[in-house]
Amino acid sequence: MLEALQRRAHQFTAARLKLPQLRLSDRHGHALIHQVRANGWTFLSYGALYDLYARVRAVEERNLPGVLVEAGTARGGSAIVMAYAKAASRPLQVYDAFGMIPPPSDRDGQDAHDRYREIVEGRAKGVGQADYYGYDADLLAAVQANFQQAGIDLAAAHVGLVKGLYAETLRIDAPVALAHLDCDWYDSVITCLTQIVPNLVPGGWLVVDDYFDWSGCRRAVDDYFGGKRQDFNFVIRSRLHIQRRG
Numbered sequence: 001m002l003e004a005l006q007r008r009a010h011q012f013t014a015a016r017l018k019l020p021q022l023r024l025s026d027r028h029g030h031a032l033i034h035q036v037r038a039n040g041w042t043f044l045s046y047g048a049l050y051d052l053y054a055r056v057r058a059v060e061e062r063n064l065p066g067v068l069v070e071a072g073t074a075r076g077g078s079a080i081v082m083a084y085a086k087a088a089s090r091p092l093q094v095y096d097a098f099g100m101i102p103p104p105s106d107r108d109g110q111d112a113h114d115r116y117r118e119i120v121e122g123r124a125k126g127v128g129q130a131d132y133y134g135y136d137a138d139l140l141a142a143v144q145a146n147f148q149q150a151g152i153d154l155a156a157a158h159v160g161l162v163k164g165l166y167a168e169t170l171r172i173d174a175p176v177a178l179a180h181l182d183c184d185w186y187d188s189v190i191t192c193l194t195q196i197v198p199n200l201v202p203g204g205w206l207v208v209d210d211y212f213d214w215s216g217c218r219r220a221v222d223d224y225f226g227g228k229r230q231d232f233n234f235v236i237r238s239r240l241h242i243q244r245r246g
């Protein structure tokens with residue numbers, strides 16, 4: 001369904017690289033994004049982090065109702081940027097295994113299965129000097145420490161870290177203003193879409209990592225939005241952003 005978007009993504013590469021630097025006038029925000037990258041707390045590019053920051057700020061500026069959600073946080077980098085960009089009073093719920101990523105399924109392609117083999121065989125690398133997050137003995141504690149080092153108090157900022165597999169933990173029954181989905185495999189992404197999208201407020205956003213990177217994510221998004229295309233805007237920034245119309 002979204003093949004045309006995929007083709008356009010390649011055409012817009014140069015524009016995508018230039019866009020983010022122009023938008024952010026917040027010096028502290030710049031510094032935080034640099035800190036997140038320099039410490040290896042994220043797999044996201046600078047462009048993706050700036051886009052995520054800007055999308056959260058736009059939600060605040062429009063005063064959209066609803067909570068923020070992140071599904072897939074690893075070392076916490078993208079969640080830290082979301083927590084910084086949002087109003088302190090707006091809850092951010094962060095869902096992750098905070099351990100090893102679960103295996104892909106037969107709905108994922110060879111790319112995911114090759115990557116998973118690398119992970120379980122102990123060959124996966126982290127970002128920069130950091131070890132691969134899944135090998136951390138207590139990833140939840142590491143993420144809590146990263147928030148603290150970034151100057152964000154989890155309780156004061158209304159950030160909840162929910163440990164476990166989405167099939168067991170992800171039950172969304174409140175309006176959602178924006179959700180960041182960064183969880184790689186088909187089953188994970190389809191579980192998130194099924195739980196989150198019915199709660200997405202008019203004008204609310206999904207920011208989907210991996211649509212252009214992992215076959216299972218692409219397939220899950222295409223499957224889920226197959227008959228719903230008319231109700232959503234699909235926008236390519238550094239990654240795929242989807243907005244509920246209204």
Ligand SMILES: C[S@@+](CC[C@H](N)C(=O)[O-])C[C@H]1O[C@@H](n2cnc3c(N)ncnc32)[C@H](O)[C@@H]1O
Pocket residue numbers: 041042043044071072073074075076077078079095096097098099100101102133164165166167182183184185187188
């Ligand atoms: C690519 S990492 C997230 C990267 C992060 N957003 C960043 O800024 O670097 C994907 C994360 O999704 C989590 N994940 C994927 N599927 C999951 C599932 N079904 N349940 C819980 N966590 C899952 C993994 O454990 C991992 O932490």
